Amino acid sequence: MDAVLADPDSLPPMPAGPPHGEEHFTASQTVRDLVIGTADGLTVPFALAAGLSGAVAANAVIVTAGLAEIAAGCVAMGLGGFLAARTELDHYRNERRREAEETVLYPERERWEVMAVFHRDGLRGPALQQATDAICADRERWIDFMMRHELELSAPDPAEAPRSAVTIGGAYVAGGLVPLLPYVLLADTHAALQLSCVLTGLALLGFGWLKARAIGMPPLRSALQTALIGGLAAGVAYLVARWVGS
Amino acid sequence: MDAVLADPDSLPPMPAGPPHGEEHFTASQTVRDLVIGTADGLTVPFALAAGLSGAVAANAVIVTAGLAEIAAGCVAMGLGGFLAARTELDHYRNERRREAEETVLYPERERWEVMAVFHRDGLRGPALQQATDAICADRERWIDFMMRHELELSAPDPAEAPRSAVTIGGAYVAGGLVPLLPYVLLADTHAALQLSCVLTGLALLGFGWLKARAIGMPPLRSALQTALIGGLAAGVAYLVARWVGS
Numbered sequence: 355m356d357a358v359l360a361d362p363d364s365l366p367p368m369p370a371g372p373p374h375g376e377e378h379f380t381a382s383q384t385v386r387d388l389v390i391g392t393a394d395g396l397t398v399p400f401a402l403a404a405g406l407s408g409a410v411a412a413n414a415v416i417v418t419a420g421l422a423e424i425a426a427g428c429v430a431m432g433l434g435g436f437l438a439a440r441t442e443l444d445h446y447r448n449e450r451r452r453e454a455e456e457t458v459l460y461p462e463r464e465r466w467e468v469m470a471v472f473h474r475d476g477l478r479g480p481a482l483q484q485a486t487d488a489i490c491a492d493r494e495r496w497i498d499f500m501m502r503h504e505l506e507l508s509a510p511d512p513a514e515a516p517r518s519a520v521t522i523g524g525a526y527v528a529g530g531l532v533p534l535l536p537y538v539l540l541a542d543t544h545a546a547l548q549l550s551c552v553l554t555g556l557a558l559l560g561f562g563w564l565k566a567r568a569i570g571m572p573p574l575r576s577a578l579q580t581a582l583i584g585g586l587a588a589g590v591a592y593l594v595a596r597w598v599g600s
Numbered sequence: 601m602d603a604v605l606a607d608p609d610s611l612p613p614m615p616a617g618p619p620h621g622e623e624h625f626t627a628s629q630t631v632r633d634l635v636i637g638t639a640d641g642l643t644v645p646f647a648l649a650a651g652l653s654g655a656v657a658a659n660a661v662i663v664t665a666g667l668a669e670i671a672a673g674c675v676a677m678g679l680g681g682f683l684a685a686r687t688e689l690d691h692y693r694n695e696r697r698r699e700a701e702e703t704v705l706y707p708e709r710e711r712w713e714v715m716a717v718f719h720r721d722g723l724r725g726p727a728l729q730q731a732t733d734a735i736c737a738d739r740e741r742w743i744d745f746m747m748r749h750e751l752e753l754s755a756p757d758p759a760e761a762p763r764s765a766v767t768i769g770g771a772y773v774a775g776g777l778v779p780l781l782p783y784v785l786l787a788d789t790h791a792a793l794q795l796s797c798v799l800t801g802l803a804l805l806g807f808g809w810l811k812a813r814a815i816g817m818p819p820l821r822s823a824l825q826t827a828l829i830g831g832l833a834a835g836v837a838y839l840v841a842r843w844v845g846s
Binding site for chain 1 (some may be wrong): 611612614615616617618639640643644646647648651652655656660661663664665667668669670671672673674675676677679680683687690691694702705706708709711712715716718719721722723724726727728730731733734735737738741744745748749752754815816817825829830832833834836837838839840841844845
């Protein structure tokens with residue numbers, strides 16, 4: 355309190371918190387991109403190869419289809435990630451420009467909207483008035499406040515789009531090569547399918563475990579869930595391919 | 601102002617704003633799920649079929665691989681969407697429980713964190729003190745404030761997970777059947793590839809256009825970008841399949 359009174363522009367020193375720090379976790383965009391790319395890369399090529407091995411007993415065809423799928427998935431998901439990040443950036447800039455215009459054209463309305471945010475948070479009476487006055491006294495602060503609290507948008511990083519594309523695309527290729535490798539190495543389709551199941555199952559369990567560790571969730575449940583999704587997708591693809599192939 | 605003074609607990613009436621209302625757009629989860637499912641469903645099966653038609657001139661094999669891929673992608677992406685929504689819900693509940701504990705164990709620290717949020721927003725001096733006091737006077741309000749402003753988490757809808765799974769999976773199947781249809785209807789692989797390019801190109805253009813309309817972006821650019829991604833993915837898949845197949 356004394357610190358605030360001594361210099362009204364600075365925060366008082368931070369009181370002690372939990373000894374381990376606050377371990378709240380918000381997954382970084384890179385972790386999310388790795389998870390998206392790896393999960394789909396492990397699951398879809400595995401399921402496609404398993405499905406085809408129920409209908410086509412020729413590893414050359416399965417490898418060709420698998421690699422074509424990995425190439426298509428890598429490009430489609432990588433560019434999709436690129437565009438999603440770019441769209442977010444454009445959206446942020448559009449909305450910020452519009453908010454800036456509105457503080458000029460409709461200042462009373464925008465001032466009321468600041469007040470509505472503080473009112474939602476629980477401020478009343480003089481505290482509500484003073485807080486609203488303080489925000490609206492500075493136009494940049496006012497616009498930033500509306501972006502953060504009314505629209506719940508935070509400024510995206512312009513370098514995000516290319517980074518996101520490379521991360522998702524690379525993770526998709528790395529994940530997709532695991533289930534396909536046995537079909538490249540072994541001549542017999544049935545043996546390759548079995549080895550692919552084992553390799554991909556282990557990879558899905560390990561990936562689910564690591565993912566849960568990275569985002570602070572129970573690792574065993576995540577490992578089993580991830581493997582289950584891969585298994586279900588492969589099972590359905592297998593049944594569809596057998597049904598179509600017969 | 602008078603309204604606030606008359607009843608300190610209510611907001612004053614809302615002043616007039618822009619005549620068209622505020623057209624800020626935040627894509628609903630359903631729109632995002634439709635976009636994810638349709639984009640990947642149109643692109644990956646199209647690229648896979650195009651790639652295979654460069655290496656395997658047998659429509660039966662292409663249709664089998666395409667349907668297996670659609671089944672695998674539908675299940676993998678649908679369940680992936682389900683788990684993503686469930687994980688978000690678990691994460692929110694975990695973090696809220698932790699914040700609740702921290703307001704009991706480290707009230708001074710958590711009070712300081714409320715003050716730090718208001719300080720970041722630009723409040724100073726008595727306005728900063730009063731606003732902080734008002735939030736911390738009510739424990740539920742205090743916890744909600746920390747969730748919203750420190751962690752930037754808002755409460756997810758528990759019904760989101762199954763809805764998300766069905767939306768993404770259904771959109772993937774609907775999108776994936778478009779590029780595959782010509783290979784089912786026509787006997788000649790080359791003719792089927794040409795018709796598939798035309799149909800999928802039109803579908804991607806239309807989808808990109810509608811997506812941009814739904815999220816308030818320039819529709820022509822979005823239509824061309826979406827078609828370009830599909831074309832690039834198909835081109836790469838075609839080259840990979842030809843290279844492996846030869």
